[in-house]
Amino acid sequence: MKQIYLDHNATTPIHPEVLEAMLPFLRDHFGNPSSIHWAGRAVAGAIEQAREQVASLLGCRAAEIVFTSCGSEGDNLAIKGTVDALRGQGNHIITTEVEHPAVLETCRYLQERGCRVTFLPVDRRGALDLEQLESAITDQTILISVMWGNNETGNLFPLAEIGAIAARHKVCLHSDAVQAAGKLAIDVRAAGIDLLVLSGHKIGAPKGVGAVYIKNGTRLSPLLHGGHQERNRRAGTHNVASIVALGKACELAAAGLATYRQQVRRLRDRLEDGILATIPQVHLNGHPDRDLRLANTLNISFAGIEGESLLLNLDLHGIAASSGSACSSGSLDASHVLRAMGLESSLARSSVRFSLGAETTEEDIDHVLEVLPASVQRLREMSPVYKA
Amino acid sequence: MKQIYLDHNATTPIHPEVLEAMLPFLRDHFGNPSSIHWAGRAVAGAIEQAREQVASLLGCRAAEIVFTSCGSEGDNLAIKGTVDALRGQGNHIITTEVEHPAVLETCRYLQERGCRVTFLPVDRRGALDLEQLESAITDQTILISVMWGNNETGNLFPLAEIGAIAARHKVCLHSDAVQAAGKLAIDVRAAGIDLLVLSGHKIGAPKGVGAVYIKNGTRLSPLLHGGHQERNRRAGTHNVASIVALGKACELAAAGLATYRQQVRRLRDRLEDGILATIPQVHLNGHPDRDLRLANTLNISFAGIEGESLLLNLDLHGIAASSGSACSSGSLDASHVLRAMGLESSLARSSVRFSLGAETTEEDIDHVLEVLPASVQRLREMSPVYKA
Amino acid sequence: MYNETVKDHFYHPRNAGELEDADGIGEVGDINCGDIMRITLRVERDIITAIRFKTFGCAAAIATSSMVTELANGKTLQQALRISNADVAAALGGLPEEKLSCSNLAADALHAAIRDYRARRSP
Numbered sequence: 001m002k003q004i005y006l007d008h009n010a011t012t013p014i015h016p017e018v019l020e021a022m023l024p025f026l027r028d029h030f031g032n033p034s035s036i037h038w039a040g041r042a043v044a045g046a047i048e049q050a051r052e053q054v055a056s057l058l059g060c061r062a063a064e065i066v067f068t069s070c071g072s073e074g075d076n077l078a079i080k081g082t083v084d085a086l087r088g089q090g091n092h093i094i095t096t097e098v099e100h101p102a103v104l105e106t107c108r109y110l111q112e113r114g115c116r117v118t119f120l121p122v123d124r125r126g127a128l129d130l131e132q133l134e135s136a137i138t139d140q141t142i143l144i145s146v147m148w149g150n151n152e153t154g155n156l157f158p159l160a161e162i163g164a165i166a167a168r169h170k171v172c173l174h175s176d177a178v179q180a181a182g183k184l185a186i187d188v189r190a191a192g193i194d195l196l197v198l199s200g201h202k203i204g205a206p207k208g209v210g211a212v213y214i215k216n217g218t219r220l221s222p223l224l225h226g227g228h229q230e231r232n233r234r235a236g237t238h239n240v241a242s243i244v245a246l247g248k249a250c251e252l253a254a255a256g257l258a259t260y261r262q263q264v265r266r267l268r269d270r271l272e273d274g275i276l277a278t279i280p281q282v283h284l285n286g287h288p289d290r291d292l293r294l295a296n297t298l299n300i301s302f303a304g305i306e307g308e309s310l311l312l313n314l315d316l317h318g319i320a321a322s323s324g325s326a327c328s329s330g331s332l333d334a335s336h337v338l339r340a341m342g343l344e345s346s347l348a349r350s351s352v353r354f355s356l357g358a359e360t361t362e363e364d365i366d367h368v369l370e371v372l373p374a375s376v377q378r379l380r381e382m383s384p385v386y387k388a
Numbered sequence: 389m390k391q392i393y394l395d396h397n398a399t400t401p402i403h404p405e406v407l408e409a410m411l412p413f414l415r416d417h418f419g420n421p422s423s424i425h426w427a428g429r430a431v432a433g434a435i436e437q438a439r440e441q442v443a444s445l446l447g448c449r450a451a452e453i454v455f456t457s458c459g460s461e462g463d464n465l466a467i468k469g470t471v472d473a474l475r476g477q478g479n480h481i482i483t484t485e486v487e488h489p490a491v492l493e494t495c496r497y498l499q500e501r502g503c504r505v506t507f508l509p510v511d512r513r514g515a516l517d518l519e520q521l522e523s524a525i526t527d528q529t530i531l532i533s534v535m536w537g538n539n540e541t542g543n544l545f546p547l548a549e550i551g552a553i554a555a556r557h558k559v560c561l562h563s564d565a566v567q568a569a570g571k572l573a574i575d576v577r578a579a580g581i582d583l584l585v586l587s588g589h590k591i592g593a594p595k596g597v598g599a600v601y602i603k604n605g606t607r608l609s610p611l612l613h614g615g616h617q618e619r620n621r622r623a624g625t626h627n628v629a630s631i632v633a634l635g636k637a638c639e640l641a642a643a644g645l646a647t648y649r650q651q652v653r654r655l656r657d658r659l660e661d662g663i664l665a666t667i668p669q670v671h672l673n674g675h676p677d678r679d680l681r682l683a684n685t686l687n688i689s690f691a692g693i694e695g696e697s698l699l700l701n702l703d704l705h706g707i708a709a710s711s712g713s714a715c716s717s718g719s720l721d722a723s724h725v726l727r728a729m730g731l732e733s734s735l736a737r738s739s740v741r742f743s744l745g746a747e748t749t750e751e752d753i754d755h756v757l758e759v760l761p762a763s764v765q766r767l768r769e770m771s772p773v774y775k776a
Numbered sequence: 777m778y779n780e781t782v783k784d785h786f787y788h789p790r791n792a793g794e795l796e797d798a799d800g801i802g803e804v805g806d807i808n809c810g811d812i813m814r815i816t817l818r819v820e821r822d823i824i825t826a827i828r829f830k831t832f833g834c835a836a837a838i839a840t841s842s843m844v845t846e847l848a849n850g851k852t853l854q855q856a857l858r859i860s861n862a863d864v865a866a867a868l869g870g871l872p873e874e875k876l877s878c879s880n881l882a883a884d885a886l887h888a889a890i891r892d893y894r895a896r897r898s899p
């Protein structure tokens with residue numbers, strides 16, 4: 001059976017060119033870049049090249065990039081590092097109710113430890129009220145953390161506008177761009193961002209590597225103390241092969257951005273239109289303006305059935321999708337993102353996310369459109385709550 | 389020119405079987421183990437198998453293993469996590485002056501944030517006084533952190549005895565076993581250890597993966613907040629391929645332990661004896677009783693010459709060794725470990741560490757013994773302080 | 777981490793050693809807290825005609841020692857006194873940032889040797 005992978009927001013396959021770029025560093029160039037002998041020298045340059053590649057995707061300087069082990073570490077570093085470094089200055093954080101758990105749980109932890117945290121609500125479309133954001137700022141506010149693109153709905157947030165607000169009030173701005181980086185053009189300088197986080201495995205690099213943009217001059221305490229790696233901003237022997245892979249993935253993403261966006265957008269729209277046209281009682285989760293969503297993401301609720309059961313039905317047909325974020329599967333709660341958008345709990349639990357990738361084809365989408373109606377139908381027939 | 393790698397304490401090449409085990413997870417099985425569809429299912433089992441493999445190297449249960457991104461993260465997690473979880477109970481940490489920076493700097497950071505930290509001294513051999521350790525314990529003591537094997541000298545610490553002391557006083561015991569795991573038999577249960585840290589790249593797995601043993605029932609706050617991975621003990625998408633690799637490396641290490649030890653011990657002793665016999669005015673750094681050092685490690689000072697210059701001279705002959713720990717090269721200070729052992733600064737700066745691996749051969753050692761005397765001689769001739 | 781010029785001067789140092797009955801000796805540094813460099817020189821009619829160094833230090837320190845002797849050899853004392861640590865690093869084509877301090881001894885030792893020569897001559 002053909003396998004159709006529509007869960008790219010959970011993780012992506014490694015791009016063949018990325019794998020090719022990293023393999024020599026798994027096979028032959030095994031040195032520790034901190035070593036001064038031949039084995040170390042053979043890899044030190046590769047780290048710096050990767051740093052350039054990441055920087056050039058984000059529009060910053062290489063020295064402003066710190067490598068991490070994942071997006072979650074990046075978010076923890078950005079938020080805890082700011083709170084620690086600026087502890088003399090204030091203790092108030094502003095974030096949103098729809099952040100990824102890596103941001104939300106970090107903020108909740110800090111809240112338990114005495115920070116004041118404002119979790120901004122969103123409207124039914126998932127959009128923020130920027131006036132509300134601005135008026136939440138007090139003289140104790142040390143950090144604003146707003147994601148660039150939402151992993152569940154694909155909703156995009158207006159980081160440039162938020163950057164202007166942050167600059168006006170001289171507050172540090174962090175953005176979790178794990179879902180946005182490599183999927184749309186990001187210019188951290190133009191957006192006025194101080195800290196930005198990305199993760200390799202969402203853009204064709206392996207799992208277990210990420211990067212944080214730390215604007216030159218930003219005060220940030222390390223999360224991992226120890227050796228002098230990453231100019232004392234992140235201890236731990238460099239994950240050389242994966243860093244090389246991340247650099248390559250960023251380079252490929254930058255080069256292919258326009259094509260990628262056009263391609264996944266067309267297919268995502270085809271899927272979206274197809275579902276809305278053929279299946280009754282579905283509810284689009286996310287911004288109705290498709291330009292305000294990641295081009296690859298579609299989140300939709302099928303009234304009367306539970307997301308996981310639909311997922312497994314699709315899985316039977318080789319189609320991989322997701323309900324809510326991959327991170328919280330295994331938990332029984334409805335998505336916090338959809339709840340924050342005011343979706344009734346039953347509809348929230350009926351949601352499925354399709355997230356496309358560069359290798360998704362029209363045949364893939366058409367196959368889903370063929371299989372989906374019957375699967376939904378079958379489950380609705382068993383449902384005690386569905387009314388046709 | 390033949391390359392001879394004698395810097396295995398800095399990092400090791402990936403074992404071919406380990407690479408083979410991980411490749412399918414880079415090439416084909418790319419799923420996120422948190423996903424419930426085919427792509428996720430294909431990898432979830434592999435993570436659990438790796439957990440079993442790590443657990444069986446350490447003599448604990450699989451559920452007591454948490455995967456991390458490196459040894460440094462493990463040390464940060466163990467120490468900061470204990471301090472945070474037990475903050476109501478006390479704020480005193482006992483550690484040693486010869487720990488790796490991942491422990492030392494973490495403790496110094498906590499000290500700046502209000503913890504009381506006792507850094508135990510060592511004697512000229514690098515050994516601890518266990519009575520002094522025991523008498524440092526107060527009713528505020530929440531953690532004892534002592535490394536198993538020292539990365540610079542190879543010195544071993546008597547963890548089982550320290551475990552008995554910790555148990556007597558009901559204090560949590562952490563051991564940084566990054567250099568010891570896979571090089572000697574470890575039984576965390578027998579030693580009475582609560583938290584133990586290892587790192588993949590020291591034992592034939594790739595860089596950027598590690599594990600922490602967390603004894604069942606140990607109270608520990610996470611370092612990375614976010615998703616539910618690792619049963620809420622470490623957020624972040626699993627680094628599947630590297631975790632599989634770590635499991636395989638642990639399996640291989642466990643199976644080959646006796647052979648490995650015998651082999652590197654014989655070659656290390658050959659190198660040690662050879663240097664002591666042919667080069668005047670050298671000083672062995674570490675315990676004179678070779679049984680009380682890691683079997684693969686030799687740290688030796690060559691009076692009158694600076695370590696780095698000797699290293700580069702050896703490098704010219706294809707021999708990779710290290711002066712001090714790889715982490716602190718680039719820093720101009722003499723090794724904190726050797727200084728703590730009371731070594732005069734000039735001798736401390738004259739030290740070179742040779743650390744052997746399973747693939748080291750007798751020819752390698754003989755070649756070093758051939759090259760080394762002339763290199764030392766050449767540099768001593770330029771030295772203003774060497775007196776023949 | 778080191779460029780080819782630095783490596784060349786480290787692996788093939790110029791003027792390593794010590795002059796017997798030198799006209800001036802300069803020693804800087806402190807073995808207990810850092811590196812040591814000793815420069816010996818011979819002077820004829822205010823011109824440095826021979827110069828040697830001995831250095832305890834890393835590759836950067838040895839390379840800068842070697843380079844400073846090359847720069848100073850054949851120069852008048854006045855010219856040699858104008859050689860700065862930065863000149864030495866520049867002549868080597870630059871040093872890694874964290875090794876710049878290693879080059880600080882070279883010109884200092886040269887200047888100390890010249891001062892020693894002058895002190896001996898004007899009792």
Ligand SMILES: Cc1ncc(COP(=O)(O)O)c(C=O)c1O
Pocket residue numbers: 235236237397398457458459460461463488490535537538539564565566567587588589596598715
């Ligand atoms: C004793 C010891 N602890 C901790 C570490 C840190 O491990 P990693 O480099 O994986 O962060 C090392 C290695 O550098 C080590 O030798």
Ligand SMILES: Cc1ncc(COP(=O)(O)O)c(C=O)c1O
Pocket residue numbers: 009010069070071072073075100102147149150151176177178179199200201208210327623624625
């Ligand atoms: C928006 C967002 N932030 C953070 C993360 C965490 O990234 P990682 O899984 O690399 O830790 C993810 C992915 O799971 C994400 O989608």
Ligand code: FES
Pocket residue numbers: 332
């Ligand atoms: S019935 Fe099983 S998760 Fe809801």
Ligand code: FES
Pocket residue numbers: 720810811832833834835836837875877878
């Ligand atoms: S001279 Fe000591 S580090 Fe360079």
